[in-house]
Amino acid sequence: MVKPTFLNLPEDKRQRIIDVAVEEFAGKPYSKASLSNIVSRAGIAKGSMYQYFEDKKDLYSYLLDMAVEEKMAYIKEGMEPAGDFFASLEQAVYASTRFSLDHPKLGQVLANAMDPMGEEVLQEFFSQSKQTAMDWFENMIVLGQQEGTVRRGFNTRLMAHLLYSTIGFGLMEYFLEAQNVNMHEFITNPQLAKGFTEDAIRDTVREIMDFVRGGLEAKGWGK
Amino acid sequence: MVKPTFLNLPEDKRQRIIDVAVEEFAGKPYSKASLSNIVSRAGIAKGSMYQYFEDKKDLYSYLLDMAVEEKMAYIKEGMEPAGDFFASLEQAVYASTRFSLDHPKLGQVLANAMDPMGEEVLQEFFSQSKQTAMDWFENMIVLGQQEGTVRRGFNTRLMAHLLYSTIGFGLMEYFLEAQNVNMHEFITNPQLAKGFTEDAIRDTVREIMDFVRGGLEAKGWGK
DNA sequence: GAGTCACGTGACCACTTAGTCATATTATAG
DNA sequence: CTATAATATGACTAAGTGGTCACGTGACTC
Incomplete structure (x- = not known):
């Protein structure tokens, strides 16, 4: 759990640490992300980091929560409760894309956490957030079936996975290729x-x- | 480039090294995969590894080539040249799934290499194999349009990305969730x-x- | 001013890493 | 058997890691 000391920090210092840490975790896999690197770039002492967070995982978890919250804010804001399944889905896809383009680093931290090939240390975060996302998709599909806009007779869980990967991966990668840049350059x-x-x-x-x-x-x- | 010394090795020793190395690279991101770990588990000396390969990247590249070759063999074998677009695609999806289930570790090494969030060191491998896969999908779509089975009027490159991620990620993850295991357990x-x-x-x-x-x-x- | 307490610090620890190299072992050839 | 070349070896290096801790510093209280 993040320690109160960190939350009591002056706004600018706290933000600087967050920015640097997000950048570090966005650019490399969790195990390769370096605390030494973060503290030196943030201009604080190594020991200070451990006054703010329990350990590396704790810091990572804090950033992950931030990312989820921010993305949810995007999606919730764009939601029009009146629309049918496809209209709602389109809104969600659009909002999710906007989030990834507005906050590429934060989006990348999230994407890393969802990565199925993720490192064993992160399985707890991964399976949790992934499960939540999948439940959300499946729930939408079932609602769509109830309102009659979505056909029946298929495995809704499988379809949730297909939707998730179609939207989650395919879209972003297409944008990158279209601009002829890779993820690191973009970040x-x-x-x-x-x-x-x-x-x-x-x-x-x-x-x-x-x-x-x-x-x-x-x-x-x-x- | 792999050194001749490695290729001249007795079959069983060579295979043992490959197996151990594949398992190591399948289970962790490239930078976390440990040569010390590989040599100790394969029962050879650290120095020997450097008689077989230039360096870590060289070993990884060798394994990656193996994986691509093996997967291609699966797909080519299942291909019936007579079928229409959807029949061919179904064959390819099936073959690709079979490959991932028959050789989960090899499949995972490949998946890691394709990971867009992959580490910077691997960008060369990544962009190359990814590009190739995407060209293949796009080419199939265009052929489908020519034979009249696939509708026109959409961005074929975007659709290739969607197909790729739908098939590449969604399917495997669904299988894993359905069996209630994560990727590490499966491997x-x-x-x-x-x-x-x-x-x-x-x-x-x-x-x-x-x-x-x-x-x-x-x-x-x-x- | 004295005492207390939260916070900041960086040298330090134990450990791991990719890669090297002098030396030992083995195989080949004359 | 000897000489030569190929291969095997593991102690070693330099660099980097997450994490600790004894000590400073500064602010607030009495």
């Missing part, structure tokens, strides 16, 4: 996010939704 | 692969294909 160069216009994002999300709609829509609905 | 316990019956695999692949077909099929085709 370290904040300017690159400007390369994605609002229209391009909306168009891409719409194409994805066309694909998903075709795969899931009940007969008699849609254009 | 270290070869028995677990038996939990997936041939029928269950075929059914799951078919459901995925239903989803993909709905999203891509041209009007007037299909059931």
